[in-house]
Amino acid sequence: MSWKFFNPGQILTADDANTLMRQGRAIVANATERNAISAVEGQRVYQLDNKTEYEFISGSWVGGWTPYPLNGPDAAEFVVGVALEWKLANGIVFHRGRLDAVAASIPTGWKNVATLPAVACPNATSIFAGVEDATTSDGSVVSVSIQPSGAVNIRAGQGIITRAHLNNVVYPR
Incomplete structure (x- = not known):
């Protein structure tokens, strides 16, 4: 300004x-x-x-909130459990929603689930922890990585995780 x-x-x-x-x-x-x-x-x-x-x-x-397009090469392994969305406000990108694994658990390796529009991409790789479903809690961690290219990747630690929540996750644009 x-x-x-x-x-x-x-x-x-x-x-x-x-x-x-x-x-x-x-x-x-x-x-x-x-x-x-x-x-x-x-x-x-x-x-x-x-x-x-x-x-x-x-x-x-x-x-406002814009839906994620599940368009990554590994998107078929997940479904949107609760409106998976992002928004830009005051130069900050906010994310919310939930991904549910189609199979028994979210895979332990990185899986690409979406590519965000350029306006929602971080300036550097942003990795944040998601939250697993409390009913399957065994100490495992879900990580979400958003690349400057817009690629959204998700992975689990060890154990069984069926859901990944992205509630009000933020990063500066």
Whole structure:
């Protein structure tokens, strides 16, 4: 975000307003009002009807929870148990949801389950721990890795794990 310091007597021009004010957050009532904005890259709005922040990225508004596409080469080994989703807000990517293993347990090696859109990718590989289902808890750990390419990989430690939860996992964009 740019800043401009004004000296006494200096005039705020239309160009100043257009440039500097677009970098703040506008508050809009709904999607119709949001889409009517002549937005610039990085501009943000807060939408009142759904209490969601959106950011204008690569020509479109990105915000709210977006479903993961299970499109990786190993995606067939998992099903979405609870809406597997991501969202971008304030430069932070949030993840939530649950993956259930189709077979008896999540495999111990890394499995690629999805490729996220570029706006949801970290700047560096991000590895975080998921949480296994309490009914199968035996001390095993589920790890999720998100690569800068957008590849989402999941793996289990040892033991039987049937589910991986991604509740409000975050990383800076």
